[in-house]
Amino acid sequence: MLKLFGHQESGHAFKVKLALTIANVEHQYEWVDIEAPRESRSLEFRSHSRFSEVPVLLDDGQPYVQSNSILLHIARKLKILGGEDAVVMQRCAEWLFWEANKIGMCLPQLRAFKKHNAPEIQGETLQWLLNRYDHDVGVLNDALADGRDFIIGSQFTIADCSLCGYLTFADEAEVDLPPFVEAWLSRISSQKGWKHPYGLLAKSPA
Ligand SMILES: N[C@@H](CCC(=O)N[C@@H](CS)C(=O)NCC(=O)O)C(=O)O
Numbered sequence: 550m551l552k553l554f555g556h557q558e559s560g561h562a563f564k565v566k567l568a569l570t571i572a573n574v575e576h577q578y579e580w581v582d583i584e585a586p587r588e589s590r591s592l593e594f595r596s597h598s599r600f601s602e603v604p605v606l607l608d609d610g611q612p613y614v615q616s617n618s619i620l621l622h623i624a625r626k627l628k629i630l631g632g633e634d635a636v637v638m639q640r641c642a643e644w645l646f647w648e649a650n651k652i653g654m655c656l657p658q659l660r661a662f663k664k665h666n667a668p669e670i671q672g673e674t675l676q677w678l679l680n681r682y683d684h685d686v687g688v689l690n691d692a693l694a695d696g697r698d699f700i701i702g703s704q705f706t707i708a709d710c711s712l713c714g715y716l717t718f719a720d721e722a723e724v725d726l727p728p729f730v731e732a733w734l735s736r737i738s739s740q741k742g743w744k745h746p747y748g749l750l751a752k753s754p755a
Contacts, residue, residue, distance in 0.1 A: 551576035552607040554594050556583045557750035560657060560715035561616040562604040566749050568620055568710040570742045572629045580752040616714065617645040620707040631706035640701050644708035651688070655681040656715040660722035682724055686716075693729035698736055705740060713737050717746060 553569065553576055555562030569576050581594050587601045597612035598605045606613040606622070613619045621642065624632030631641045655678045662670040662678075670678065689712065692700060700708045713734060719726050726734065737743065 550609065552579065553577070554579050554581050554598070554605040554607075555603045555750045556581055557747045557752075559583065559603050559750065560718055560746065561602070562750055563717065563746040564616045564710045564714035565604045565606060565619050565623070566746075567713070567743070568623055568630055568707055570744075570749060571705065571710075571740045572623075572627070573742065574623070574627060574629070578750075580750070617649055617711050620645065620711055624707045630710070631701065631704065631708065637701055637704070637706065641706050641708040644700055645711050648708075648711045648714075651681075651685040652712060652715060655679075655685060656719070656722055656724070659724060660715065660718050663723050664721055679724075682722075686724070686727060686730055690727040690729045693733050699733070705737070709733075709737055 551569070551574065553562070553565060555566055555578065557580075566578070568574075579591070579594070581590055581603050583603055587595070590598075590601075594605065595601070597607060597614075599612070599614050602614070604614075604616055604619060606619045608622070608626070613622050620630075621638075624630050624638065624641065626632070631637045658667070658670055659675075659678050659682060661667045662675060689700075697703070699705045700712060715722075716726070716730065716734060
């Protein structure tokens with residue numbers, strides 16, 4: 550049995566929830582109050598979350614942490630979303646590592662700045678993040694410009710789940726989406742079962 554711990558504000562948790570939902574994998578979901586002090590979270594969550602963060606996935610009681618690593622586990626074990634083929638899985642892993650260091654290292658911070666006016670993200674730091682986002686989203690746009698449906702090709706994979714985790718919140722970060730990225734996000738949101746993180750990861754899912 551799978552059990553996911555998450556929160557609707559977390560693009561990292563969204564990546565995993567989206568993968569499980571679109572692949573129609575049965576799982577339990579527990580909402581974690583990530584705005585509350587860490588020590589107030591449930592004992593089950595605390596005992597399994599090595600870094601005290603969501604997402605955490607329990608698979609038969611074994612904890613898996615770090616969103617992209619969880620995605621690799623799900624795909625490989627269940628042979629879904631790219632895990633059916635070793636070469637596709639390798640291409641997915643490359644995009645997952647790229648995401649963690651690129652989109653995942655500017656867009657969550659830009660969103661935090663716009664949403665919470667994060668005081669540590671100002672001036673030159675803010676400009677650096679904006680430049681970084683422009684570059685990173687450009688790389689993604691160029692990759693999608695050949696007309697492929699999803700980032701690896703015609704198949705929706707864990708790489709799409711990872712890359713869209715925070716791009717789904719681009720409006721809140723008040724950044725632009727180039728045309729091929731916007732069209733790709735729209736194809737993702739047309740997948741059966743897709744919901745915005747605010748619905749999919751809510752305390753009491755709609
Ligand atoms: N690198 C981690 C990032 C996870 C993360 O930053 N989680 C945040 C929410 S987006 C969290 O749990 N924050 C609450 C806390 O740190 O107490 C991943 O990919 O899973």
